[in-house]
Amino acid sequence: MDILTWTYIIVGLSFALYIGIAIWSRAGSTKEFYVAGGGVSPLANGMATAADWMSAASFISMAGLISFMGYDGSVYLMGWTGGYVLLALLLAPYLRKFGKFTVPDFVGDRYYSQTARLVAVICAIFVSFTYVAGQMRGVGIVFSRFLEVDINTGVIIGMVIVLFYAVLGGMKGITYTQVAQYCVLIFAYMVPAIFISIQLTGNPIPQLGFGGNVADGTPLLDKLDGMLTELGFTAYTSGSKSMIDVFFITAALMVGTAGLPHVIVRFFTVPRVKDARKSAGYALIFIAILYTTAPAVGAFGIYNMVNTVSEKPIDEMPEWVANWGKTGLISIDDKNGDGNVQYVKDADANELTIDKDIMVLANAEIASLPNWVVGLVAAGGLAAALSTAAGLLLVISTSISHDLLKKSLMPAITEKNELRAARIAATVAVVIAGYFGINPPGFVAQVVAFAFGLAASSFFPVIIMGIFSKRMNKEGAIAGMIAGLVFTATYIVYFKFLAPELNVPENWWFGISPEGIGTFGMLVNFAVSLAVSRFTPAPPMHVQEMIEDIRIPRGAGSAQSH
Numbered sequence: 001m002d003i004l005t006w007t008y009i010i011v012g013l014s015f016a017l018y019i020g021i022a023i024w025s026r027a028g029s030t031k032e033f034y035v036a037g038g039g040v041s042p043l044a045n046g047m048a049t050a051a052d053w054m055s056a057a058s059f060i061s062m063a064g065l066i067s068f069m070g071y072d073g074s075v076y077l078m079g080w081t082g083g084y085v086l087l088a089l090l091l092a093p094y095l096r097k098f099g100k101f102t103v104p105d106f107v108g109d110r111y112y113s114q115t116a117r118l119v120a121v122i123c124a125i126f127v128s129f130t131y132v133a134g135q136m137r138g139v140g141i142v143f144s145r146f147l148e149v150d151i152n153t154g155v156i157i158g159m160v161i162v163l164f165y166a167v168l169g170g171m172k173g174i175t176y177t178q179v180a181q182y183c184v185l186i187f188a189y190m191v192p193a194i195f196i197s198i199q200l201t202g203n204p205i206p207q208l209g210f211g212g213n214v215a216d217g218t219p220l221l222d223k224l225d226g227m228l229t230e231l232g233f234t235a236y237t238s239g240s241k242s243m244i245d246v247f248f249i250t251a252a253l254m255v256g257t258a259g260l261p262h263v264i265v266r267f268f269t270v271p272r273v274k275d276a277r278k279s280a281g282y283a284l285i286f287i288a289i290l291y292t293t294a295p296a297v298g299a300f301g302i303y304n305m306v307n308t309v310s311e312k313p314i315d316e317m318p319e320w321v322a323n324w325g326k327t328g329l330i331s332i333d334d335k336n337g338d339g340n341v342q343y344v345k346d347a348d349a350n351e352l353t354i355d356k357d358i359m360v361l362a363n364a365e366i367a368s369l370p371n372w373v374v375g376l377v378a379a380g381g382l383a384a385a386l387s388t389a390a391g392l393l394l395v396i397s398t399s400i401s402h403d404l405l406k407k408s409l410m411p412a413i414t415e416k417n418e419l420r421a422a423r424i425a426a427t428v429a430v431v432i433a434g435y436f437g438i439n440p441p442g443f444v445a446q447v448v449a450f451a452f453g454l455a456a457s458s459f460f461p462v463i464i465m466g467i468f469s470k471r472m473n474k475e476g477a478i479a480g481m482i483a484g485l486v487f488t489a490t491y492i493v494y495f496k497f498l499a500p501e502l503n504v505p506e507n508w509w510f511g512i513s514p515e516g517i518g519t520f521g522m523l524v525n526f527a528v529s530l531a532v533s534r535f536t537p538a539p540p541m542h543v544q545e546m547i548e549d550i551r552i553p554r555g556a557g558s559a560q561s562h
Contacts (some may be wrong), residue, residue, distance in 0.1 A: 001371060001372075002371060003146070003365075003371045003374045003375060004146070004147075004148065005142065005371075005376040005490040006371045006372045006374065006375030007374070007378045007379075008150075009147040009148075009375065009450055010372070010373075010375040010376055010378070010379045011146070011147075011375070011378055011379045011382060014127075014180075014184050014382070014383065015194055015380045017180050017268075018177045018180060018181065018386070019164060020094070020388075021162075021176045021177045021180060022164065022177055023040045023079040024176075024246065025482060026486070027174070029551075031443055036463045036506065037188035038047065039270040040175055040270055040279075041263075041270070041275075041341050042171065042270055042275045042279040042282060043268050043279075043282055044175070044176070044179050045266060045267075045269055045275070045279035045283075046278070046279045046280070046281070046283040046285070046286060047173045047178070047280075047282070047283075047286055048174075048178035048182070048266065048269075048285045049178050049279060049280070049283035050182050050265045050282075050286035050287050050383070051178035051179070051264065051383070051387040052178055052263060052264055052266060052387055052388055052391040053080075053084065053181035053184065053257075053283065053287060053324065053388070053389075054134045054287060054290055054384055054387075055131075055134065055135055055138070055382050055384055055385065055387075055388035055389075056134060056137070056138025056139070056217075056288060056381065056385035056388065057076075057134055057138075058080070058291075058382030058384065058445045059138075059185055059290070059360065059380060059381055059383075059385070060138045060141065060142075060357055060360050060361060060381050060384065060385070061134075061356065061357050061360075061449075062076050062077070062294055062298075063140070063295075063298040063301065063357035063360045064295040064298070064356040064357055064358065064360055064391075065298075065356055066083045066294060066295055066297075066298030066299075066300070066367075067299070067301045067302040067305075067359045067394055068302065068356050068358070068359075068440060070228075070235070070236035070237065070238070070239070071236070071237055071238055071239035072235065072239045072240060072241045073298065073482055074239075074295075075241075075249040075250045075253065076220060076247055077123070077291055077294060077295065078250045078253075079249065079250040079251070079252065079253025079254050079452075080253055080254075080256075080257055080258070080291070080386065081287070081288070081291050081508035082250070082253075082257075083253055083254035083255065083256065083257025083285055083452075084257055084280075084287060085256065085284065086254055087257055087279030087280065088277065088281065088283075088284065089266070089466070090464065090467075091264065091463060091464075092264070092267045092276045092277065092280050093267075093273050093276050094467045094516065094551065095264055095267060095268075095276055095463070095467075096101070096267045096268060096270070096273050096276035096284075097273050097549075097550050098110075098550055099234075099268075101496060103120060103124060103256055103264055103265070103459060103463070104117050104120035104124055104403040105117070105121075105407065105462075106404055106466065107120035107462055107466070107477065108120065108403065108407060108508055109440045110541055110543070110546075110547070111210030111462070111467040111472075111474040111477045111478070112474055112539065112540060113118060113134040113474035113478070114407075115474070115478055116407050116462075116477050116478050116481075117403055117407060117408060118287070118404070118408060119478050119482060120403070120459070120462070121266040121399045121400070121403045121404055123458040123459060123481060123485055124155065124395055124396070124399045124403075124459075125275040125396055125399055125442075125453075126454060126485070126489075127454045127458065127459070128392045128393075128395045128396050128399075128451075128457045129393055129396070129429075129432065129433065129436065130450055130451040130454060131388075131443060132388075132389055132392040132393065132396075132429075132433040132436070133436030133437060134386050134451070135154070135385045135386075135389035135392065135433075135437075136155050136159070136385070136389060136433050136434055136437025136438075137151075137357075137436075137437045137500075138357070138381065138384070139154060139155060139385045139386065139389070140154040140155035140158065140438070140479075141154070141327070141355075141357055141358065141361065141381075141435055142361065142378055142381040142382050143157055143158065143328045143382075143387070144156075144171075144329075145324060145326075145327050145329075145358070145362075145378075146298075146361075146374075146375070146378040147479075148326065148428065151327065151438070152438045152562055153542065154289065155437040155438050156434060157555050158382070158385070158386065158389070158434075159430050159433070159434040160432070161386060162386055162389050162393065162430060163426070163427060163430045164389050165249035166243075168551070171226050173337040173392045174387075174391060177387070177390070177393070178196035178387045178390070180284060180382075180383075181383035181384070181386065182387070183289075185380040185383040185384045185387070186227040186286070186289055186290060186380075187358075187376070187380070188376045188377050188380020188381070188383070188458070189290050189293065189297070189374055189377075189380055190289070190290075190293065190377055192297075192364040192367070192369055192373050192376075192377055193206040193293050193296060193297050193300070193374060194206060195364075195367070195369050195373065196297075196300045196304070196363065196364075196369070197209030197210075197212075197296065197300065199216060199367060200212075200214055200215075200220065200303065201213060201299060201302075205301075206296035206297065207279070207292050207293060207296060209300075210295055210296035210299055214303075217413055220303065221236060221299065223303070224236045224237075224299060224302065224303050225238075227239055227303070227306050227307075228302075228306070231310065231343060231344045231345060232344050232345035233304070233344075233345045233549065235502065236302070239299050239319035239537045241512050241513075243504065243510055244510060244511050244512065245505070245508075245512055245513050245516055247516075247517030247519075248512045248513075248517070248519040248520065249513065249515045249519075250458075250516075250517050251522075252452055252456045252515070252517070252518035252519040253452050254454025254456075254458075254524055255381065255456040255460040255518075255519070256451070256454075256456040256460070256518055256546075257452065257455075259525075259544060263391075263479035264463075265391075265394075265398075266279070266391075267279070267280070267341060276383045279290075297360060297363065299358070299363075300363065301359045301360065301363045301366065302359070304363070304366045304367050304399060305354070305359070305366055305527040306343065307333060307363075307382060307535065308320075308360025308366060309341055309343060309352060310341065310343045311340055311341070311342070312341055313339050313340055313341075314332060314334060314339055314340070314341060315339070316456025317332070317341065318366070318549065319358075319365070320362055320366050320418070323363055323365065324365075327358075328554070329354070329355035329357070329358050329360065330352075330353065330354050330355065331353045332352055332353075332354075333351050333352055333353070335348075335349065335350055335351050335394055336349075336351075344370075345351035353379075353452075353548070355534040360377070360417060361377055361378070361381055361382070362369075363377070364377050364495075382385045389433065390432075392431060393426050393429050393433065394426065396425065396426070396429040397422045397426035397429060398422060398425070399426055400421070400422075401418050401419075401422035402418065403416065405421055407419050409457050410527050411432030428558075437474065445484055445539065450492055450496075450515070451519060453488055453492065453516070453517060454485060454489060454492075454513065454518065454521075455487055455518070456489065456518035456519060456521065456522045457484035457485055457490075457517075457518045457522050457524070458481050458484050458488075458521075458525065459481075459486040459519025459530055460522055461480055461481075461484065461522055461525040461526045462477045462480060462481055462529070465477070465526075465529060465530075467547070467550060467551065468551070469547075470544040470547050470548070471533060471539075472525065472529065472530075472533050472539070473533045473536055473537065473539045474538065475532050475533065475536040476528075476529040476530065476531075476532040476533030477529060477533075479528050479529065479546065480525040480526065480529030480532070481525065481529045483525060483528040484521045484522060484524050484525030484528070486519050487520070487521045487524050488517055488520075491509075491514060491517045491521075492517065495508070495514045496514055549557045
């Protein structure tokens with residue numbers, strides 16, 4: 001069977017499974033819609049958290065960035081993995097002990113202020129929309145290649161699928177759908193990686209194949225360094241980023257992970273505090289399987305790509321180039337008219353343009369793997385993008401229905417109407433997310449990196465200080481969130497959209513790129529919060545006692561609602 005037929009079969013079966021689970025586990029109450037009734041097992045929640053966290057950026061874009069950036073791409077690996085450890089140790093058990101559905105709920109109650117809640121709602125929606133744009137873009141890329149439709153149509157198909165199970169099932173439907181999606185995405189990521197590792201190095205374990213030798217006995221990484229430097233690129237194993245920028249990007253991704261609202265809410269779906277810790281541990285294991293494989297996938301991809309296209313006649317290009325050419329994500333321009341493809345660093349001489357986001361999806365085709373493997377990769381990419389998109393849409397809908405309506409504007413709203421409002425909000429959010437997917441502000445992983453920077457500069461400081469500082473008050477928290485978010489967003493918008501021609505290291509503050517500025521924004525947030533809180537009244541005594549209680553998480557028993 002051809003690639004298209006296999007893709008329809010595998011993607012169709014996986015979608016049927018997701019929709020079936022959504023119908024089986026549809027939410028009948030707000031508790032089921034927001035936190036799956038609080039009865040998910042740690043193992044299932046660990047899988048769902050891993051699927052929620054391993055988005056289109058992890059599955060589709062991260063290894064693609066590593067392919068083209070080499071050593072510099074390691075910031076994504078270090079930041080996202082380190083962030084998960086930070087989340088599991090510092091935040092998850094304490095927030096679970098607090099027993100609230102959402103981050104704005106925590107902020108509103110901890111800082112005894114509707115204004116603080118409202119600022120947190122705006123931050124949650126802002127961060128979630130930035131992040132979900134990347135997911136919808138990933139969905140569009142997968143559909144555009146494997147179902148042979150344009151990217152815009154692909155995004156619309158993805159919107160309809162997400163809308164169905166996110167709006168119908170809420171967190172309950174999303175949780176069990178994400179368990180299935182994790183199984184699909186990890187299988188889809190590992191199978192081609194194992195095949196290609198055997199092809200190139202004879203080793204079936206990609207992590208070991210990455211450090212192995214190719215057919216002529218040369219270590220893979222040495223061979224890759226030689227190939228790339230010959231073409232004018234930086235050696236694969238050496239970086240071009242400054243140490244300060246690497247540190248700031250890694251830190252922004254780490255604390256951004258720990259401040260992401262759609263990941264934090266997962267820890268409310270388990271019955272007990274110790275289950276929150278367990279599920280965080282399981283999630284880390286499930287995430288590590290993909291993340292330790294990504295460097296190998298990136299190296300295999302760029303190695304095979306250069307070998308199959310560089311200095312080859314245009315009319316002898318492999319079939320995968322023509323297939324991806326239809327999507328507009330790869331193009332050839334014979335600038336010197338010699339009929340051969342020059343793939344070099346020099347932009348004036350380079351004749352091959354490749355979108356970084358296609359590398360993982362195209363990897364199986366580049367390596368001439370069986371057609372069913374190519375179809376499986378498509379299903380995995382969709383599982384990764386849709387699982388995270390659903391979690392983000394739930395954050396947006398609950399922020400509006402629970403935090404804005406129930407807690408602020410309409411406290412007397414019935415549970416039935418609150419559930420209806422959540423579903424309407426999710427529907428509107430899907431439409432807006434689809435618009436951003438059709439008009440994306442950058443590569444998938446770049447867009448997601450901005451979301452992490454915004455989360456780092458807005459949520460992380462107020463959550464950390466809310467748990468560990470009894471002196472932090474509402475005035476400090478509100479001022480800090482606004483200062484951090486405005487500073488970070490302004491820096492990113494200026495260099496990425498208003499003056500992209502100035503987006504070079506010599507123009508950055510202290511050499512910090514827009515991807516890493518979230519760390520600086522976080523420091524601004526901490527500084528403003530601490531300064532303002534010192535000159536304003538201390539929190540009420542009942543709030544200080546509540547914080548004391550939260551700081552000693554009991555390993556057993558249900559979470560307390562305060």
